Amino acid sequence: QLKVVESGGGLVQPGGSLRLSCAASGFNADYWTIGWFRQAPGKEREGVSCLSGTNGGRNSADSNYADSVKGRFIISRDNARNTVYLQMADLKPEDTAVYYCAANPTVYLYSLCDLDPENDQYDYWGQGTQVTVSS
Numbered sequence: 108q109l110k111v112v113e114s115g116g117g118l119v120q121p122g123g124s125l126r127l128s129c130a131a132s133g134f135n136a137d138y139w140t141i142g143w144f145r146q147a148p149g150k151e152r153e154g155v156s157c158l159s160g161t162n163g164g165r166n167s168a169d170s171n172y173a174d175s176v177k178g179r180f181i182i183s184r185d186n187a188r189n190t191v192y193l194q195m196a197d198l199k200p201e202d203t204a205v206y207y208c209a210a211n212p213t214v215y216l217y218s219l220c221d222l223d224p225e226n227d228q229y230d231y232w233g234q235g236t237q238v239t240v241s242s
Contacts, residue, residue, distance in 0.1 A: 109133035109231050111141075111208050116236030119198055127193040127236060129208030136184060137161055140211040140220045141191040142229055143182065145204035145238075154222025155206070156182040158191060159215040171219040175201075198240045205235040 115127040129141055142157035155176055159169045170182050181194040191208065209229035211220070221228070 109210070111210055111231055111233045113206060113208050113233040113236040116206060116238045118239045118241065120242050121199060121240055123198050123240070124194070124196045125198065125238060127195065127206055127208075127238070129191040129193070129233065131189045131191070131210065134210070136189050136191060136210070137163060137186050138212075140213055140215060141182075141184070142209050142211060142220065142222065142224075143191075143193045143206060144209060144222075144224045145202075145206045146235075147201075147204040150204075152207070152224040154224055156180055156193060157211075157220035157222055158182045158184055159220045162214060166214070166216060169215065169219055171222055173222060195238070198238075200240050203238060203240050205237050207235045208233050 112130045138160045140159045143155040146152040156172045161168045179197045184191045210231040211228045213228045
């Protein structure tokens with residue numbers, strides 16, 4: 108059974124940091140694009156970051172970020188743990204949301220991976236992890 112499970116959310120003060128994890132099972136995450144999305148109360152789900160698969164090292168792992176998180180968030184993958192991380196720094200109250208990761212089998216060779224949460228190629232979604240930024 109293919110699935111992804113998020114963890115690492117919590118309460119943090121403005122300016123603080125958190126690292127979210129997206130653990131994949133039932134498939135090799137190195138061959139898939141993994142996206143991070145978030146949804147704040149009363150708002151639509153939005154794309155945060157994504158990391159394309161490398162197809163077993165044949166391609167480069169390109170990342171894409173929403174403008175609102177560029178320079179503050181970093182996405183990375185640990186193939187040994189089959190896990191994708193989202194390192195979040197300089198967190199702001201507007202980063203408060205439920206964060207989801209999702210897996211997409213698309214191989215992005217000529218463009219950056221897609222941050223559109225409506226992209227139906229994001230087949231497998233986790234249950235989400237709450238991030239609250241507040242003093």
